[in-house]
Amino acid sequence: MTAVTVYGLKTCDSCKKALKALEGAGLPHTFVDIREGVDRVVKVPDWLDAVGATALVNTRSTTWRNMSGEDRELATHDPAGVLIAHPTLMKRPVIEAGSVITVGWNATSLDALLAGAAE
Template sequence: MITLYVSPSCTSCRKAKAWLEEQDLPFNEKNIFHEPLTKNEIKQILSLTEEGTSELISYRSQAYQTLSVDIEDLSMNELLELFTAQPSLIRRPIILDDRRLQIGYNEEEIRCFLPRKIREIELAEIHRQLAVDDSA
């Protein structure tokens, strides 16, 4: 099952939600301001990142700009506490299932959440179209 972590005023979150609905993919939506991420959820997200916490931090957010500590100096537990206490530090949307993660909305990358069968059909259609174009 896909989980979509959002905030109410986030345009990218609305795009991600609309895309999942258009694809008829079931998902659980969680507003991180009404239900802050738990430490376990943050750990799960971090376990799927390639670059760790830097992928998760919203460096342009007001919360980050006004931080009185250097995130690099924090222990993992302190960082988890900070993310739980200040959800606006977290980039959104966060889309994940048991194997895949996307932070932020990217129209190409979000396609990884389509079932493999659908991606194979779409790829076959692209190849068919290219073959038609080449023969014309």
């Protein structure tokens, strides 16, 4: 079974739901805080390649609302640079299970992860 890594924030409700569902499914996983426990310079470009900026940049977040217009414009041209500088701008959780990368948490997320972890 492939290792599952959950990247997020400890206080994020979506991350808490994901962790609870993974535990309930008996899927071994590791939680990593995106602010301090991950090399964003390496991971963010990989995530953007896998899911795209639209899926990864949270334009409904407080971080987005508090950003200057210049920074918002920069996010459209250089999403990696903005996400590296402002990790709380990422939609959460970002979950890696083998070759499967998901962003956010919904009813189908667990099924996708179980399929990816079985690889």
